[in-house]
Amino acid sequence: MVTGNNDLNIQEQQLIEINELRCQLKKANSIINTIREDEVESKEQSRELQDLNISLEDEAMERQIVQKALQDLNTKLEDEATERQIAQEALQDLNIKLEDEATKRQTAQEALHDLNIRLEEEATKRQIAQEALQDLNTKLEDEATERQIAQEALQDLNIKLEDEATKRQTAQEALHDLNIRLEEEATKRQTAQEALQDINTTLEEEIVERKNAQENLVISRDALLKSEMQLRHSSDELLETNKELMSFANGIAHDFRSPMVNLKGFSRELETSLSEMRQLLLDQSVSISKTVQEKMDEVLDKDVPESLNFIYSSVDRLDRMVNALLGLVRMGRLELVLQEVEMALLVNEVCQSFKHQIETNNIHLTVGLLPTVKANRVAMERITGNLVDNAIKYLMPGRPGKITVNCNEEDERYTFIVEDNGRGVAESDYEKIFQVFKRAGQQHSPGDGMGLAYVRTLVRQLGGRVWCESELEAGTKMIFTVPKIPLPAGLSPFN
Secondary structure (H helix, E strand, O other), rough: OOHHHHHHHHHHHHHHHHHHHHHHHHHHHHHHHHHHHHHHHHHHHHHHHHHHHHHHHHHHHHHHHHHHHHHHHHHHHHHHHHHHHHHHHHHHHHHHHHHHHHHHHHHHOOOHHHHHHHHHHHHHHHHHHHHHHHHHHHHHHHHHHHHHHHHHHHHHHHHHHHHHHHHHHHHHHHHHHHHHHHHHHHHHHHHHHHHHHHHHHHHHHHHHHHHHEEEEEEEEHHHHHHHHHHHHHHHHHHHHHHHHHHHHHHHHHHHHHHHHHHHHHHHHHHHHHHHHHHHHHHHHHOOOHHHHHHHHHHHHHHHHHHHHHHHHHHHHHHHHHHHHHHHHHHHHHOOOOOOOEHHHHHHHHHHOHHHHHHHOOOEEEEEEEOOOEEEEEHHHEEEEEEEHHHHHOOOOOOOOOEEEEEEEEEEEEEEEEEOOOOOOOOHHHHHHOOOOOOOOOOOOEEEEEHHHHHHHHHHHHOOOEEEEEEEOOOOOEEEEEHHHHHHHHHHHHOO
16 A cells, blocks of 8 residues: 555656756747747848948948847847757756656656657657758758848948048049039039029010910901801991892882872862862852852862862872982992092181071081091082081070080090080980981971981991980980991992
């Protein structure tokens, strides 16, 4: 029984020692793993050393940093070698203990057979670790050799870099002198560049202005060509319309004149028949009663003559209207001969023709400075004559009349203004007064409503326009324009 207890105690002690061996084995494995990690780190540091050696070829100033890093690396490697030596010694001690334990294990082989198998496996692993450790040592020795070679190459490189530094110092001194010269030259160039830049800025502005002017000129030319084409097209259409209007007006005039001639002819026959009837009534006055005689005298001496006079006046008025309409159409077809017209002289002559009306109505007439224009003299005379005539006709009774004729010169045209202080024109009648046979407001003077229609036709034929500005009971401005450069005959809206 005592022997059995001793065996158990021996087995327990052996188990404790085995557990201690296992712990030491784990520590050895941990040390091996650390060595492996250090080996990886050593490889990475070796790569960094190669990179630093390459950078040393480019920059001498980084040499000291690389050397210091190399010294640190050597120190680490020496520390690692020391740690590896310690690990080997510990491993040797462990092997000795394992050999002693193997002797003891032989005694308890039967009881610890399974444990031996595991220990054999662990020994196999340990053998592999030792082989790996030997390989690592071999690599580290190779790396140490390579590091030695690298240090020798680094020393040679340092010698070359020192020579290069000397050469660089000499070159830097020469470069410093050159930099001083270059700075002086740069100052001169800077001054020249600033002057050149000012010139370039001025030139660029001029180029931009010229480019804009060219673009505007091209746009204006295109717009002018387009407008000219449209104007020619409109002129062709207007010319065709005028031809049709002329043909129509001539046809209407002819169609109107036939009935008018018939009306006049039959009216004269009625007059003749009326005279004969009156004579017959005189011859038969004895057989007719006094009442019937008075009635027939009233009809034959009053009613019928009044009706005939109405027919005569209506036919004459219709004849005048047809002639006026034909005159307006023919006026638009006339080719105006242009010449230099002194408007001051022409307006004075026109006003002289109204001298009697001006003096009779005590009108104050003022003619401003008027230019010489390129136009048709007859047309300008009829235009100003109609406008001055209307100004005189439509003055306010009981108020001293004032009429002024002025002209404003603009870039492309002359603007003539005939202004009065007459009764004025309602805004709703501004367009109406330029229409054929149309007159505005109450009429106290004779007229056929064609004057302003003639004015508009002639002004348009000269290439201008005419319009009215007025205020009731305050006065009227009749304004028309004449271009400084007359339109070519082919572009006139009527020719």
